[in-house]
Amino acid sequence: MSLYELQRCLFDYLRSMENATEGSPRPELSVEGYDLTDAERDALVEGDIAAIYAAGTHPVIVNGYCRAMGYKRADYRSLLETVKPDLEGKARWQKS
Amino acid sequence: MAEIVMAYSASHAPMMAADRESAPREQAASFFGALRQVRDRATNSEVQAVVMISGEHFTNFFLDNLPQIAIGLGEGHQGPLEKWLKIPKVIVPGEPGLASHIMEQTVSAGFQPALSYKMKADHGFMTVYYELDPLMRLPMVPIVLNCTTKPLMTLRQCYDFGKALGDAIRSYPGLDRVALCAAGGLSHFVGEPRVGDIDEEFDRWFVGQLEKADLGDLLDTPNDELMQAGNGTGEVRAWVAVAGAMHGHAGTTLAYEPIYEWINGMGVVVYEDSLPSTV
Numbered sequence: 001m002s003l004y005e006l007q008r009c010l011f012d013y014l015r016s017m018e019n020a021t022e023g024s025p026r027p028e029l030s031v032e033g034y035d036l037t038d039a040e041r042d043a044l045v046e047g048d049i050a051a052i053y054a055a056g057t058h059p060v061i062v063n064g065y066c067r068a069m070g071y072k073r074a075d076y077r078s079l080l081e082t083v084k085p086d087l088e089g090k091a092r093w094q095k096s
Numbered sequence: 097m098a099e100i101v102m103a104y105s106a107s108h109a110p111m112m113a114a115d116r117e118s119a120p121r122e123q124a125a126s127f128f129g130a131l132r133q134v135r136d137r138a139t140n141s142e143v144q145a146v147v148m149i150s151g152e153h154f155t156n157f158f159l160d161n162l163p164q165i166a167i168g169l170g171e172g173h174q175g176p177l178e179k180w181l182k183i184p185k186v187i188v189p190g191e192p193g194l195a196s197h198i199m200e201q202t203v204s205a206g207f208q209p210a211l212s213y214k215m216k217a218d219h220g221f222m223t224v225y226y227e228l229d230p231l232m233r234l235p236m237v238p239i240v241l242n243c244t245t246k247p248l249m250t251l252r253q254c255y256d257f258g259k260a261l262g263d264a265i266r267s268y269p270g271l272d273r274v275a276l277c278a279a280g281g282l283s284h285f286v287g288e289p290r291v292g293d294i295d296e297e298f299d300r301w302f303v304g305q306l307e308k309a310d311l312g313d314l315l316d317t318p319n320d321e322l323m324q325a326g327n328g329t330g331e332v333r334a335w336v337a338v339a340g341a342m343h344g345h346a347g348t349t350l351a352y353e354p355i356y357e358w359i360n361g362m363g364v365v366v367y368e369d370s371l372p373s374t375v
Contacts, residue, residue, distance in 0.1 A: 004159055011158055018179070053288070059327050060154055060244055062287030073359055076291040083289050091324045092317065093301035 003056050005034045009044060010057065014064045026068075049079040098194070098268040101141040103342050103367040104134050105278035105306075105335040106227075108150065109360035110219045113181050113226065123353040123362075130351035130364035131227040137366075138228060138275055145191040145235040146228060146275040147198070147265060149334040150220035151243035156212060164249055165207065165257065168215030168238040169195040175217030175225075183226050188217055191235035193270045198237065201264030207257055215240070220331075224279040241337070243280065243330040251322070252315040254333040258340025265341070278338040280331025282352075282361030288327055294354040298325035299361035302332060306339055306347035306365050335365065342367040 013029045020027055031041050043051035047069060053062055071079065111118060112127070119127075138146075155177060157163060172187040202209055215238050217225070225236060239261075242248060249257070265274050282302060283295040302325075305314040314336070322330060339347065347365040355362045 007159060011154065018177070022179070058154075058159070058245065059287030063291075064154075064287075066287065073292045076287075077289050080289040089321070091298070091321050092313065093298045093325070095297065 002035055002037050002040055005036050006040045006044065006052070006055055007057055007061055009034045009036070010052070010061050010065050014061070014068060017068055050082055053080055053083060098265055098271045098274045100262065100265055100276050100341065101143060101273045102134070102137050103276040103338050104364060105281075105338050105347075106131060106134070106224045106364045107282055107360055107362040108220050108223045108279040108331075109284070109355070109358040109362060110178065110181060110223065111358035111360070112362070113183050113219065113223045114178075115357075116182070118357040119355045120357070123355050126351045127353050127355070127362045127364065128227070131224075133350055134364065134366060135228055138234075141273055141275075143234065143275045144271045144273050145194055145237065146225070146277055147194070147237045147239065147261070148221050148225060148277045148279055149239045149241060149337050150279045151331040151334065152240045153218055153220055155216055155218040155220075156240060159245070162242060162245055163210035164242045166210040166212055166215070166240045167195055167199050167202075168213075169199065169211050170213045170215060173215050173217045173221075173236060173238055176222035177216055177218050181219050181222065183222050184232070186232050188225065188232055189235040191237050191271075194265070194268050194274070195237040197268045197270070198239075198261060198264045201267060202257070202260045205260035205263070207260055209239075220279055224277060228275075228277070241333050243333050244286075244327065246319075248319050248330060249333060250319060251317055251333065251336045254336040255311065255315050255340035255343075258337030259343055261337065262341030262343070276338055276341055278334035280334045281329060282332065282363050283326045284328040284360040285326045286328040290326070292356065292359050293326070294356060294359070294361045295325040295329070296354045296361065298329065299352060299354065299363060302335075303347070303349045303352055303363050303365055306335065307349060309346060311339060338367070
């Protein structure tokens with residue numbers, strides 16, 4: 001259940017940013033009230049993208065969080081350099 | 097009864113509205129030129145409403161409550177929600193009669209779509225809708241598909257839903273001329289290390305499949321194999337649903353451009369009821 005809580009925390013944070021007044025400082029992410037493990041809480045407090053991703057966070061949420069933190073597309077490879085692509089077998093559209 | 101006077105599928109990369117000028121000029125001209133052709137066809141056909149299918153981006157639903165299919169029945173749909181999207185914030189008119197009819201008919205056909213009277217239209221809908229009707233007055237029936245959260249519908253299930261959707265539209269007595277549109281895809285990667293990649297080989301294969309009479313190879317593609325083309329690429333489920341609604345008619349690719357500045361394979365495939373049957 002805590003993976004859901006981690007994702008809920010990020011989702012609620014992203015929604016709070018959407019509702020923030022334009023030009024106001026970026027709100028702080030709060031982990032209060034979410035049933036998280038210590039590792040999940042640390043990942044959120046530290047904004048550790050690799051740990052958030054490795055925990056199984058939905059990529060749409062990772063995408064929203066990274067955008068909110070100001071990361072660009074070129075940053076993903078370095079942020080997630082420890083992640084191995086999950087590719088198995090040859091797809092039917094691949095010629096080589 | 098209503099006729100589907102125009103059906104098409106188009107990519108919906110947010111950057112096509114948020115940073116339109118960032119794409120190479122020729123590629124943008126090709127993609128937007130195709131969408132302009134679609135708009136002209138809609139105008140010439142005097143389309144009265146559009147049924148649009150897009151992927152869920154946690155705009156309307158989240159992990160506490162996530163349907164595979166949901167239909168917007170409301171009088172209007174707020175959109176777009178993204179502040180950074182350069183599209184005016186509006187209430188897009190709904191078409192509740194058609195939406196309710198689609199709901200009833202697809203349930204009768206064996207599907208279990210969720211319903212919402214408060215559906216919101218994010219970039220998934222608005223980028224493509226805005227190109228169809230810049231005045232944003234054309235009534236829309238939005239349908240969201242779960243395209244990213246496992247377990248996912250197979251392509252064949254999406255095709256079958258599309259067939260039921262097409263039958264539903266064509267049996268609606270309240271309108272004469274309806275457009276059908278899929279918005280999403282083609283290949284792209286979201287929130288993972290390959291963000292920025294485009295699987296051009298997949299994209300060209302996929303639009304080529306839609307031009308064939310026999311979609312068997314495409315519809316037999318397992319979900320895990322489809323995922324190899326990108327974790328956002330599953331939005332092509334909407335394209336496959338439109339192919340199902342237009343079964344018997346081959347698609348025509350109006351444009352395909354791998355636009356790396358928009359981190360997305362950008363394509364437009366159109367169907368016309370006037371085209372000869374391919375079955």
